[in-house]
Amino acid sequence: MDHAYIRTLIEALEASTLTELEFSQNGSTLRLAKSLTKSTTQSLAASQPQDSAPAASVPNAPHAIAAAPSAAPATQTLKASMYGVVHLQASPGAPAYVTAGQRIQAGQTLCVIEAMKIFNEVQADEDLLIEAILVQSGEEVEAGQALFRFQRSGADV
Template sequence: MDLRKLKTLIDLVSESNISELEITEADGKVRIVKSEPAAAVAPATVMHVAAPVAAPVAAAAAVAAPAPAAEAAPAAETGHVIKSPMVGTFYRSSSPGGKAFVELGAEVKEGEPVCIIEAMKIMNEIEADQAGKITKILCENGQAVEFGQPLFVVE
């Protein structure tokens, strides 16, 4: 495997929430696992902070929990969500300064490209999996996206 690809993979794993990545290609197999020391440090820090301030932490968790649910619920109620099929960088157009594949309010057909996600220096066109009107664009151009992250809402 090319060293540039390997470095890109390592960067993607280190910048994302995934802890392990395994890729098999014709010329070999690569497995990248985040190191354990970072995971061991986090619980100690959380325990130290949570012990003296248990009530505010619980209250903060209670406040934080409804917010993501409230954001996700309207998206599910108002239309179909097109999600990222991979980890990478989100681009609205095929070239810098180029015309975006779709704009807010645009009608899309099933199978029509709506964006590009760059992963390992490969540009992957993401297609609409349902026809309809784009009602929300949930990512910014050049933003890193995770697997399963909502990109668009289609009604």
């Protein structure tokens, strides 16, 4: 595939309301995925039915937790913003970014999602208590799949 044509596809995806684009030519396939902005993610979340616990949205630039405001239960889930392979540690044998029961601070890396050989850090944008890690390192995750269960620092923990 021609680099100029790929750039044209990227620009077309950015200008459209589509979130994914897949193109095949001469046995090669190119899959482009656009990350949702915080406002787009929040409007999509508002239009979808909610679980008993409010879902956290994960904007892509930078990847961070944007917990939906709520006076309901303090327990929330962090969901993957994209399809990819989740890494819970920087390298094999390295300590995990976070562990269950750990209090974390805003800006701390929770995990990394690898998609198309690009490593996207998922970071907290506020202080949290990680209740549970719901995936295994190296596991393929789908966009919207729950990765962590947490409580916001403002809740009684």
